[in-house]
Amino acid sequence: MRRFNYIETAVMLATVLQWLVLATITGTIVGTGTSLFLHALHFLTDHPAVFIPLWVQMLLLPIGGLLNGLLLYYGRRANTTGLKDSAIAAVHHQNGRMPFKTVLVKPVAALITLASGGSAGKEGPCSHIGGTLASGLGRVFGLNVELQKRLVACGVSAGFASVFGTPIAGAIYGVEVLAIGRIRHDFLFPAIIAGVASFEISKFWGIPYHYYAIQALPEFSEIIFLKTVIIGCVCGVAAWIFVDLVGWFKGAFNSLRERFNIWPPFMPLLGGILLSVLIIFIPTDYLGLSTHLMDDALEGQAMPYLGFFWKALLVAITLGSGFYGGIVTPQFVIGALVGSSVAPLLGIHPTLGAAVGLVSVVAAASNTPVAAILMGVELFGGVAGTVYVAGASIAAYLVIGHRSVYPDQVLAYPKS
Template sequence: MRQIGRWTGLAVIIGLAAGLASAFFLVSLAWVTSLQTNNWWLLLSLPLLGGLVAWLYQRFGTNVAAGNNLIIEQLHNPDSAGIPLRMAPLVLLGTLLTHLGGGSAGREGTAVQMGASLAARIGRWWRLPQAEWRLVVMMGISAGFSSVFGTPIAGTIFAMEVLAFGVLRYEALLPCLVAALVGDGVVRWLNVAHSHYHVASVPDLSMIWAILVVAGICFGLASSAFAIWTELVQTWSRRWLPNPILRAVVGGGLIVMISFLLNTRDYNGLSLPLLARAFEPQGVVPWAFALKLLLTGLTLGVGFKGGEVTPLFVIGATLGSTLAQLFGVPADLLAALGFIAVFAGAANTPIACVLMGVELFGSTLLGPLMLTTCIAYSVSGHRGIYAAQRVGWAKRQHLGYQTGKRLDQLDVD
């Protein structure tokens, strides 16, 4: 009982710290987004802001530039360097600057990195042994994820599932749950709003299962395409522009040029208005998902900061809206399923994503969520947005010999 009380107290402290950080971040991000939306000329500043972000990381954060991958790697192979506290202010500032200029990025990566770095510092103050330090960082991940999206159950499982797909770290269940609930509670207590989307009705699964199978395959292919495109941009840009500052400046200029050619800013920033339209009967243009995928991979691949998850929500929901128009089913249904399934395939966290779908859209969607998410997870293959993830249990039997390897070390299918 004493151990349970000790871990519960620590989880509460971590949840409070991560929740306060996420609340400040969400309020700041909303202000920056409003500023960017109402002042079109700020888009022209994106190359300069990209160069500034790259300079900040080159000058102060070379040891934290890997972001979420650093956290996952440290949880697998902890060393004396650990996760520096400077990760939190750097990723916060870098993300706000990215969104101020209209870069297509998200917010999950920022909240997770802030939560993990704050938790790591708290763990060092507690002088915890290495094995327990891992658990503390997982609590920080849970609190950060749940507080930024308002999904404490998904946040709990996400921290347990993201380290190695096919494996869950059950020893973290109770402390991560407490940290996630506290982090989410802090944000709600401060009246920081989360976005909400509604699915009006869910048809009988037996009537639409064939459509859902096809949709799940499409969602999985979109997940894989996002991971491949982002990796290609990162590889090519580093080869052709080895200087990170120049790389961000040139990449920012390319994003500005594409945005002006498209004559819309629907695909800049979080793209929340575009996401909301995907749930409406009139839907979005059929190629919206491809344009969001293009700009997000370019933004993150050249070194801007933020996260992948909200853009993946947008890609999935807009793809679902397009498929709904094609198959003649309700747009909000396939938008919700794509919202979750594309993220599941890209992050290799199907259980956390199904639970997130239930938290966001209600339990009536559980059957369709499980079907499309499991299909997308399987179809997406051994790729993902977190290169440091390990293969705990291979998706394909012939890759069983590669169990334990990082995703970026696999000869992927």
Template sequence: MLNEHKNNVISIIKWFLLASAVGCVVGVLDAAFLKILDRAISFRNGIPLFYILLPFVLYGVALLGRKVAKRHTDYSTDAVINKINSYRSISFISIFKGFTLSIVTMVMGGSAGKEAPCADVGAGVSSILARWVRMSPQDQRKMMICGVSAGFAGVFGVPISGALFGLEVLWAGHIFYEVMFPALVAGITAFQVTSFLGVDYIYHPLHFVPVFSEQFFLKMIIAGMFFGLISILFIEITKFTRVLFRYIALKTRLFWACVTGGLLLVAVGYFISPLYLGLGMPGIESVLGGAAPESPFGFLYKMITTSVTFAAGGIGGVVTPIFFVGAQAGAMLADFLRVDSATLAALGLVAVLAGTANTPLSASIMAIELFGADIAPYATVACVISFLVTGQQSIYPSQRISLEGGKTGDAPDASSSNYDTPLRPAKIPYRKTMFKQAFKKMVKHLIPNPKGFDDEK
């Protein structure tokens, strides 16, 4: 008994030191990435029609990402999830690709987010450190999870929810409690380091004391259902666009797929608004400040530009576009529900994240970290309902699901053989059936279930 407690204390000290080291290293790299990105965007904003070269930029990014060092393509959050779930490490070349090519994509107008490079850098650096000290595969995996948590916490300034996101996003329906302590230490450390280095974050405390009533609570339930449908729409548009552009690349060449996507993005920027290109932070900050959205279809434009960017070869994260979609959709819904616009924009930001990424717990805590404690009960309700409405859909194809058939499945066992086996996505149908299969699948998920919620989760 005494030996068991002694081993637990030693393990806590060990992982505290390791996680602190990971948080410091990832925090410095996060700060460097964010400062380079901010300066590049500031310089770009002074250039009119900065997005005009997107067709050729996307082709160049696709060539460098996919054709150069073909084995090293783990520069997206989904790829990191797949690597962690299959106990495989991330190479330095993948880290370098994710760090540099994502900056090029976002600065030149591609609609992408900034969290994937930081999560990829965090997981990659952690795996390299773990190999240097010759850790076991299980401990290497823990280190990579700490790196993802530190990267997410440092990039958005949310140490608690950022750490939990790294645990929750790997396996929907299960949280790896054995990694929670080092993940929290890594996330908090990374946040403190990035803050010390002068990184600014979005904080919009909502100074309101809502009067609880059945009518207001019903509005929050309706909002949660709406955000769940928005999540499904985003996921299905992303899937359909990926199949469509893969079809174009197979029928013609990669060049024409990239050019087609780039021209669509240029058309959106020129004829609609450049607000829906690039990182999109002004579109998030404006509606969180209470301003009306520039267009009632702003969330739909962002879905399209984000999906096209990734399908046409762009590199980056998807969480920042999810924030944009959720905030814009919430601000649009506020007019119909007659609720404060900033409040629903904040709820939409976290609820759409909960639905698309299957992370209701971390999204609920993120609402507290970004918008204050007053919004907590309403954000939790909206996040959970959005999560339930989404069903087993996910913006990350490599994410695993622990809940099937409406019943709670057994928690994944790290020692089991099926846990080590990577989840392989279904093969893409051959050319002639691509459109038919993709269209049927999209329609199936977009038409509401007459029985109500999808009870498979």
């Protein structure tokens, strides 16, 4: 006959209490750090009224590249810990330890990248701030290795929650992104508590968030569901092209550097020059965050078929040549562009297509289908949309195969 076991419940209640405290503190500190970054970014880049002439933009890009290169080069040399400056690697290989002294290098580099027009995202630096601050906190608290790992993951989740404006999806993204094919539940509670705290403190510090209500959502039908799965497949292919382009340019710039023995800080300078040449032909809309393209797509405006490719190309050159920047915002933009341009071909409203596309590309390129579904819920609200978002996200996640924008992501379960 089984006996009631009081001890385990007491331990678990203590665990809950412990993480309520640890994760709330972490979330608050991380949210404050990311808010500082986001305000600086806003200050530097968000001037829709200011028109930048093309020649100025063409000058800015190589300058930004060189500054980025110098900063990262000397920053990396200042990191004498031998630890990799990556939160995912910290969780898997470094017992949750990250270099603390160089915490500002990546965020400042990202500010330079985006201010000079480099095409990249803003969440990489936020998750970096989150992971690094959490790693430092863990050492202050004297946590053991297992708790330290979880605290770093929880800092990453807090960073994503703050930058996305979606506390639950951000938190689960931070957990799901650690490995392909699995969510570890033991990381979830800290992540969600920290995500909510970080999101709240960011709102308190005045970070603005945008949500999109999908108007005119059709009555659910199996046919539309299958059509959104097709959009998901197309987005999976788009995400695949994006991931491979980034990888290809990384490889190409590396080979170039090795063959001609180029000093590393000159590589993003070269990348900036290449971008300057390309924007003679490609609209400058695809530089920087390009979130206005995503907004237009979500409002139902007609988007060019090749838009996603221009964005993917510019991001691949930016990040591949050695600029530092985030890689999730581009996934949003690419997804919204693909979804909204493909949807009308299938007789689906471009707004629904853009929403489904946005989360599908994230599900695929980041290997985070469950976070993507919750992102759909938190960004677009409504229940009917959840079904469309879910089918498409997981289709995209499968189609991309075992590629990932995160080289440190480990493979937990193969997809087929």
